[in-house]
Amino acid sequence: MSQQQAARSTTAGATDATAATPPGAGMAADIADQPEAFARLAETQSGAIADIAAEIARERPRFVMFTARGTSDHAALYAAYLTEIRLGIPAGLASPSAITVYGARPDLSEALVVGVSQSGGSPDIAEVLRVASESGARTLAVTNNPESPLAKQAGLNIDVSAGHEKAVAATKTYTAELLALFMLIEGIRAGDGKLAGDEAAAVAALPELARTVLADETPVQLAARYRFAERLVTTGRGYAYPTARETALKLMETSYLSALSFSGADLLHGPLAMADPDIPVLAIVGDGPGGNAMRDVIGRLGERRADVVSIGASDVEGAPIRIPVPAVDERLAPMLDILPLQRLALALALNRGENPDAPRGLRKVTETL
Known part of the structure; x- marks a missing residue:
């Protein structure tokens, strides 16, 4: 087979594969996987999140700043509400462009700076954490990719363990971020990183409740x-x-x-x-x-x-x-x-x-x- 024929064959095969996948099948699969994603996160990461929460609780930051883009920005906003309501610590969302475009170098000493990103691949979020670390902040990444640039930049890292997401639009990574941030902040509130009994029971009940909603x-x-x-x-x-x-x-x-x-x-x-x-x-x-x-x-x-x-x-x-x-x-x-x-x-x-x-x-x- 000539190179030209091979190229046509490869292209045809890719086209056939695409045509065989119904529109929306990937997003539907991602949405349907969320009950299992909740269970997977609680089962595999609760210990690691509790350890990080306990470490942060001992340091007791004076301010918590979240930095994110897109869907993760909404998870960060949820976490900002939770931080102020449950921890009584002022919290806010960073404007990454202040640092990456305008060159600002805010004093973030005694702050906890949390980068939230499904991929951990956006340079501006990693840059905010780098600058924050240089100014004396404790930094934490919440990602679905523990090998990402953001995770490597951060002093601490939480893996939301959502698994591979098939569609471009984020679904299960978003809800996994929400749950991870809930476990983190409530763990900080507890002091020892561990969820209270009623909170742990509520997390354990999430997968079945999610199945009911999706039905x-x-x-x-x-x-x-x-x-x-x-x-x-x-x-x-x-x-x-x-x-x-x-x-x-x-x-x-x-x-x-x-x-x-x-x-x-x-x-x-x-x-x-x-x-x-x-x-x-x-x-x-x-x-x-x-x-x-x-x-x-x-x-x-x-x-x-x-x-x-x-x-x-x-x-x-x-x-x-x-x-x-x-x-x-x-x-x-x-x-x-x-x-x-x-x-x-x-x-x-x-x-x-x-x-x-x-x-x-x-x-x-x-x-x-």
């Missing part, structure tokens, strides 16, 4: 309803706000839908004016303080006759449609609330004739400076 077909039904939507709004407060942001990102990158995300409080400060029956609103409304704060927001949206879908364990007045999720501690709810919304993004993309496994113009590892 519900409401997201698929909603995808048909919103197939021709041009815009969509997501909203939540507290621990649910990162879920709202992650949902908007998933819809944008898989369905190319213009999705805007607001905290419930910010929604009332102006964006509420755009609400009308033609713009669907996905509202994450749990049973804790954040969910209670959202109920007035839902009422205001109802006054605008907005098309509101709530995601939560109980019905909410003003939201005629609900995506059901189990009632769990508000700290753990983001790990379950996002699951049906990932399925909605997948189903909506397929309904619109797109392939969510390979969004146009995107790659699995995005390198920025």
Whole structure:
């Protein structure tokens, strides 16, 4: 066989292989693997996370700064809420460009700087950790790749053990990051790195709860309803706000839908004016303080006759449609609330004739400076 014939044969084989894989099969497999990913993380990494948490607890940082991009930025936002609420330590999200583009060298002594990245391959996140270490900060990487540049740059490293992700859009790596950060921060709070009995039991229950959530077909039904939507709004407060942001990102990158995300409080400060029956609103409304704060927001949206879908364990007045999720501690709810919304993004993309496994113009590892 000539080189030209071999090239044609190889190309044809690759094309046949691609054609044999249905659109969205990779993302569907990643979503379905999340119950096992929860179990795998708890089983294989709980000891290592507890050791890191205990070490950090002994040092007691005065400030915690998280640095991340994309989906991991939403996991970092969740961790910032958890840090301030549970540890009483000020926390924030870094602007990597302040360091990488403008050359800033902030004083991060006595701080814990945490880089969160599925791939650990973006140079700007690693550079933030390098600069932070030089200024005297303790650095920690939370990644799905313990051999990545970010993990090697950090003084400490947590492997979220999500396994290989088939689709470009992150799903199981996101929820694994959430769980790893929960275990870390609650371990720091405990002092010895170990979860309290009720928290350990809640983590052990996550896989079965996740299977229950993933078995519900409401997201698929909603995808048909919103197939021709041009815009969509997501909203939540507290621990649910990162879920709202992650949902908007998933819809944008898989369905190319213009999705805007607001905290419930910010929604009332102006964006509420755009609400009308033609713009669907996905509202994450749990049973804790954040969910209670959202109920007035839902009422205001109802006054605008907005098309509101709530995601939560109980019905909410003003939201005629609900995506059901189990009632769990508000700290753990983001790990379950996002699951049906990932399925909605997948189903909506397929309904619109797109392939969510390979969004146009995107790659699995995005390198920025």
